[in-house]
Amino acid sequence: MKNELPKWADYGLIPLMNLAVAFLVSGLVVLFVGENPIEAARLMIRGSLGYGEGIGFTLFHATNFIFTGLAVAVAFHCGLFNIGGEGQAYIGGLGAAVVALAFDRIVPWWITFPIAIAASALFGALWALIPAWLQAKRGSHVVITTIMFNFIASSLMVYLLTGLLRPQGSMAPQTRTFEAGGQIPKLDFMMDWFGLDIGGAPLNLSFLVALVAAFLVWVLIWRTRFGYELRTMGTNPTAAIYAGIPPVKTIVVTMLISGALAGMMALNPVMGEQARVELDFVAGAGFVGIAVALMGRSHPVGIVIAAILFGMLYQGGAELAFDMPNISRDMIIVIQGLVILFAGALEHMFRPTLIGFFQILSIRFSSSSKEAA
Amino acid sequence: MKANCFLLFGQKNCGKADQKARNSKNDVLASLIWEEGTTGMSEFAIELKGINKSFGPVRANRDINLAVVPGTIHGIIGENGAGKSTLMSILYGFYQADSGEIFIKGEKLTISDSQAAIAAGIGMVHQHFMLVENFTVLENIILGAEGGNILNSALGNARQSLIKLEEDYELAVDPDAVIEELPVGIQQRVEILKALYRGAEILILDEPTGVLTPSEADHLFRILQQLKDQGKTIVLITHKLREIMAITDNVSVMRQGTMVATRKTSETSVEDLAELMVGRRVLMQVDKGEAKPADVKLSVENLTVRDGRGVTMVDDVSLEVRAGEIVGIAGVAGNGQSELLEAIAGITRAESGVVLLDGKPIKVTGGADPALLRHEGMVHVPEDRHHMGLVLPFEENENSILGYHDQEQYLSGMFLSIDAIRADAEAKIEQYDIRPPNPRLKTSNFSGGNQQKIVLAREMEQDPVVLLIGQPTRGVDVGAIEFIHKRIIEMRDAGKAVLLVSVELDEIRSLSDRVLVMFAGKIVGERSPEATEGELGLLMAGVESEVA
Numbered sequence: 001m002k003n004e005l006p007k008w009a010d011y012g013l014i015p016l017m018n019l020a021v022a023f024l025v026s027g028l029v030v031l032f033v034g035e036n037p038i039e040a041a042r043l044m045i046r047g048s049l050g051y052g053e054g055i056g057f058t059l060f061h062a063t064n065f066i067f068t069g070l071a072v073a074v075a076f077h078c079g080l081f082n083i084g085g086e087g088q089a090y091i092g093g094l095g096a097a098v099v100a101l102a103f104d105r106i107v108p109w110w111i112t113f114p115i116a117i118a119a120s121a122l123f124g125a126l127w128a129l130i131p132a133w134l135q136a137k138r139g140s141h142v143v144i145t146t147i148m149f150n151f152i153a154s155s156l157m158v159y160l161l162t163g164l165l166r167p168q169g170s171m172a173p174q175t176r177t178f179e180a181g182g183q184i185p186k187l188d189f190m191m192d193w194f195g196l197d198i199g200g201a202p203l204n205l206s207f208l209v210a211l212v213a214a215f216l217v218w219v220l221i222w223r224t225r226f227g228y229e230l231r232t233m234g235t236n237p238t239a240a241i242y243a244g245i246p247p248v249k250t251i252v253v254t255m256l257i258s259g260a261l262a263g264m265m266a267l268n269p270v271m272g273e274q275a276r277v278e279l280d281f282v283a284g285a286g287f288v289g290i291a292v293a294l295m296g297r298s299h300p301v302g303i304v305i306a307a308i309l310f311g312m313l314y315q316g317g318a319e320l321a322f323d324m325p326n327i328s329r330d331m332i333i334v335i336q337g338l339v340i341l342f343a344g345a346l347e348h349m350f351r352p353t354l355i356g357f358f359q360i361l362s363i364r365f366s367s368s369s370k371e372a373a
Numbered sequence: 374m375k376a377n378c379f380l381l382f383g384q385k386n387c388g389k390a391d392q393k394a395r396n397s398k399n400d401v402l403a404s405l406i407w408e409e410g411t412t413g414m415s416e417f418a419i420e421l422k423g424i425n426k427s428f429g430p431v432r433a434n435r436d437i438n439l440a441v442v443p444g445t446i447h448g449i450i451g452e453n454g455a456g457k458s459t460l461m462s463i464l465y466g467f468y469q470a471d472s473g474e475i476f477i478k479g480e481k482l483t484i485s486d487s488q489a490a491i492a493a494g495i496g497m498v499h500q501h502f503m504l505v506e507n508f509t510v511l512e513n514i515i516l517g518a519e520g521g522n523i524l525n526s527a528l529g530n531a532r533q534s535l536i537k538l539e540e541d542y543e544l545a546v547d548p549d550a551v552i553e554e555l556p557v558g559i560q561q562r563v564e565i566l567k568a569l570y571r572g573a574e575i576l577i578l579d580e581p582t583g584v585l586t587p588s589e590a591d592h593l594f595r596i597l598q599q600l601k602d603q604g605k606t607i608v609l610i611t612h613k614l615r616e617i618m619a620i621t622d623n624v625s626v627m628r629q630g631t632m633v634a635t636r637k638t639s640e641t642s643v644e645d646l647a648e649l650m651v652g653r654r655v656l657m658q659v660d661k662g663e664a665k666p667a668d669v670k671l672s673v674e675n676l677t678v679r680d681g682r683g684v685t686m687v688d689d690v691s692l693e694v695r696a697g698e699i700v701g702i703a704g705v706a707g708n709g710q711s712e713l714l715e716a717i718a719g720i721t722r723a724e725s726g727v728v729l730l731d732g733k734p735i736k737v738t739g740g741a742d743p744a745l746l747r748h749e750g751m752v753h754v755p756e757d758r759h760h761m762g763l764v765l766p767f768e769e770n771e772n773s774i775l776g777y778h779d780q781e782q783y784l785s786g787m788f789l790s791i792d793a794i795r796a797d798a799e800a801k802i803e804q805y806d807i808r809p810p811n812p813r814l815k816t817s818n819f820s821g822g823n824q825q826k827i828v829l830a831r832e833m834e835q836d837p838v839v840l841l842i843g844q845p846t847r848g849v850d851v852g853a854i855e856f857i858h859k860r861i862i863e864m865r866d867a868g869k870a871v872l873l874v875s876v877e878l879d880e881i882r883s884l885s886d887r888v889l890v891m892f893a894g895k896i897v898g899e900r901s902p903e904a905t906e907g908e909l910g911l912l913m914a915g916v917e918s919e920v921a
Binding site: 219223224225226227228229231232235236238239241242243244245359 | 427718719720742743744745746747753755760761762763764765766767771775776778779784787788789791
């Protein structure tokens, strides 16, 4: 019983406290550059949630983070730290692009889309396969290998986008723009139900795919035999071997699933927004996924919430940089970094204090109930 | 009422024992003070008054009073989790008491860390030695007391003092021997010397005999006697009643965080102390009928196991276990019993050898599959339930299917049948009286005895052919030990072949029908469980094998 918090405090209070401190420190930074932090916070919230287009952008960013956050979480439940979401998503984009380029002129989007989902997942999974295999068979740490694979992915994509995938005569390192058959429809109709107009925001169907993926990850981890084996492996590898759970298979399959989730992130920017593959379209979403998974306690519900929060930071931050001239784009990255620092890296900073606080509460409570009795 | 005490487990206490405990707490302490104290306030070596310590809602120590007379050996006995170690950690400065006072030699002290404890003349010999394995004895002795940045002079001075200490207390150890090359008994001696080198007048020994052979333990007791004769005060923490009876002058009993009694050892008995520890009468003897051995169910032939570094851990071992008998493997920890058990269970890869389960050979050399062995009817209660037998952060019901999660009754397709799993867990909780009876509770929140019952329930309810059990009662409270022993005998009587490994010689002797003794990876002899402890002890120390 000792050193534990009630569930609501663990999953609710601690993230909220971390967030509050992150914003407090961010406020000081804003104050330091000579702007009003309360005004800045107001601008950020209004920019991300105040109107239809803002919400559209927020959810568009959140879609990326849900996928990468889930990717990190699945691996994490198996005791693996997949830092390669960035590269897996990048290569996933290649899979989506191959499908879109092949089919966009022949069939409508609703045929291309499922194939592209499968292809992006497959490409992402394959990019995780070698690190997974090396970890399972040779004990090469996935943190090292997946990070190295990010660089390989980056170089590979530069090579492909400047060469093979670049249309004849184009000067830009990107694929040609997909026709309608390679584009995912926007969710403007759905936002209409709430009376919101998303305007130019690229929120698209992959947001719903992300939500479905979150649900399926929950089912996988807590309701399937493989999920049970994966969690056993991640929590107590010795017990897993004792229980006859095959370690190599469990590690490799988990990493494949993780890579597939990261790969599917590419659907959103590639087929939902730009309708082409551009250089570095992942733009750090793979790394933000780590913070999202940490903040969401590796639980799909927490991840969706944390992803939306980070979506707000991205969207609200962009608006803030626009409205407050003293606050540059880089300042926004500082603020995002602070949130990652407090929510992710310093996750446990307030835990001991809070545990102490709850202990005092429980002692008070038990002694007063004794007196009553 | 009396029948209740025998039959019921857990919280139900016998009124009598409790009452006795309450009375004795005050009486005996008072009588001790009067007897020993010659003039007015007596000066105790250690006096603790009203010590309280909580970890969250768990009150590890409540209102503890303890007085240790100088120049005596004082035993502190209690079940696991009774708060003995917490109390000693407070005394040695690892923890701070929430309230209460500590007097050392009549002087009130605040012991904020181990440095303060050492300064007050307290030395501690931990259960797991705090030695640097690849350092020499001398280097270990001065560790933390180097007295400067230049080692050479410190080593020279230390050598002089060490030799003098060794002469004074007849604790011969070669100062230049490397620790990892020394036997465990000698390593423990180094720990004692370390404490004496720091000027300890009061020595605390935490479960010192856990890793020793009976003869090494006897030797330790002689050393302790010697130290006592030279005026040192010794506090001995143990859960072994026999040791208390053999060596201590006074004994204090702890239960559930409270000090329930302090007795003069000469005026108490094993039964009396056991009752105080548990709070009810305990059956010390296992009730066991005649074994009716039938066919050979498990046969091990020339099994050899090497560890990662290529050291031979199990050396050409052959044994047989028949249906309806319990074969016990006795030995000092680390003589290959664990590796033998794990190799048979398919967890560790064997170098060579054959294992036949019910006449059929199983793969032990090429990496066996524990899951497959389970299907064939070999179940395994592992020695280390925390690291192997359970996933502590999991819910109880999740652990009650560990290893059997691939069975049809717990699955529907690739999905887990949560309802079936929880219903199954509830049935086992009922049957094995696991407390608290909540299958959704995190496993780490169960006590050691109940955790062990979770493992036992899972493995024993599989209707196995062969049952492998390692350390069935390690870290388990006395009440649960009784239950576990009874279940093991029941399994035998139901015609299962049981292979038992334990470092508790008493357990081996009271449960087994045949006793095999392991030393240095080999089986050095077979004895009947009626063999004397001395005889088994010699075998465990490898004496006979050297003669032969």
